[in-house]
Amino acid sequence: MLELYNHPLRLYADPSRVVVRPFHIAWQRNGSAPSRTERLVGEVLAMTPAETRAQLETVLKDFEARHWQTRRVFMTRYDEIEAVLGLDGSTISDEKRQLIGAYFCHEYSYAAAALMNPSAVPHFDQSGMPEGSLRILMSLRAVGEGHISSVAFREGIITDENELVLAPEPPFATAADAVGDEDEAPEGEVTVYRHRDSTLSGTVIFPITQAQSKGLEDMRLVHFSHDDGTAEWLGTYTAYNGSMIQSELLRTRDFRAFDLVPMTGSAARNKGMGLFPRKVNGQYMMIGRQDGENLFLIKSDTLTHWDEGELLLKPVYPWELVQIGNCGPPIEIDQGWLLLTHGVGAMRKYAIGAVLLDKDDPSKVIGRTREPILAAANEDREGYVPNVVYSCGALRHGDRIFIPYGVADSSVAFAFVTIEALLAAM
Known part of the structure; x- marks a missing residue:
């Protein structure tokens, strides 16, 4: 034998075992209408500093302890969105950039x-x-x-x-x-x-x-x-x-x-x-x-x-x-x-x-x-x-x-x- x-x-x-995954909307433009990516970014940019801070604090309270370097992951994801949309990051606060990154991630x-x-x-x-x-x-x-x-x-x-x-x-x-x-x-x-x-x-x-x-x-x-x-x-x-x-x-x-x-x-x-x-x-x-x-x-x-x-x-x-x-x-x-x-x-x-x-x-x-x-x-x-x-x-x-x-x-x-x-x- x-x-x-x-x-x-x-x-x-x-x-x-959970991971933060990039959330790719993969949605085509509808004629001249803004893409969903542009719309989401626009919604965050339109928030007041206080609204942005409150929303980001809610996200971090829910997820920061569950993931490694959560803020850094959000910022990395924001950088990818910035490159795609041609945004000027120098005019956007860190809190808005982190929140934008969070909207394009999800837990899996x-x-x-x-x-x-x-x-x-x-x-x-x-x-x-x-x-x-x-x-x-x-x-x-x-x-x-x-x-x-x-x-x-x-x-x-x-x-x-x-x-x-x-x-x-x-x-x-x-x-x-x-x-x-x-x-x-x-x-x-x-x-x-x-x-x-x-x-x-x-x-x-x-x-x-x-x-x-x-x-x-x-x-x-x-x-x-x-x-x-x-x-x-x-x-x-x-x-x-x-x-x-x-x-x-x-x-x-x-x-x-x-x-x-x-x-x-x-x-x-x-x-x-x-x-x-x-x-x-x-x-x-x-x-x-x-x-x-x-x-x-x-x-x-x-x-x-x-x-x-x-x-x-x-x-x-x-x-x-x-x-x-x-x-x-x-x-x-x-x-x-x-x-x-x-x-x-x-x-x-x-x-x-x-x-x-x-x-x-x-x-x-x-x-x-x-x-x-x-x-x-x-x-x-x-x-x-x-x-x-x-x-x-x-x-x-x-x-x-x-x-x-x-x-x-x-x-x-x-x-x-x-x-x-x-x-x-x-």
């Missing part, structure tokens, strides 16, 4: 319903790490009001002794935001920025475009090495607008600015695409599930356009007969490409398995686990979606694989397994 170490730490949904409980489906990559900062330790960065799918999914982050450290310590989560979270037209929602590629004073563990990326309006789902992060020796963190995720999905790509080199890029091509119509961490034989490669049932190897000359691929894996064993998918990007090991998979069996019970692909030709399957390496234990079966274990990305650390995974779409658990044990199970 496969020896796997389940770490005792768990992460759960938490309705007390981003993980009230669920926290699930993590992926893990090496952190961009490995300074001060002792031998045997690795600083990591995780993305998580947080589900809040309206069942809208966003991307949250957690930082931590793992060791070669199956230890895991997460960095303290700051008491206040902030939302990454785009800069641009306040009266029209952006479309296509958009860049969002982490607040200059926010830690990454306190940053949340929310839907920005209409295509993303109902959620950013199941990001699969990968530390990607380019041919020129530079590195970039890439994340494939599903954008959902309530009726349609499309695959998109997050790109960042510093985790300060995040490009959210829609992908094109026939393969991008599906969810769950896992990107190889480097080119193979001169091409970018993905693992995807184009037909909702089987896994395909997809190749491309660009990172953002993906057409049809070749069939790689079909469901074979009872625990995966309904459908299979990837559990994140392939992991490069000495013996080839290690791909974690999820399978769906009877009663739609999810389980996680593993596959080994040839390093030079990933279309060749070298080995495959006959039994799952992870399945929901009896005490873990209940939740938002019962009988589910699901990961969006594991990572290699020395001779073992660290696997963060979602349980019942309600919590996040962590496991370690040696590469030797995984290969022996194939």
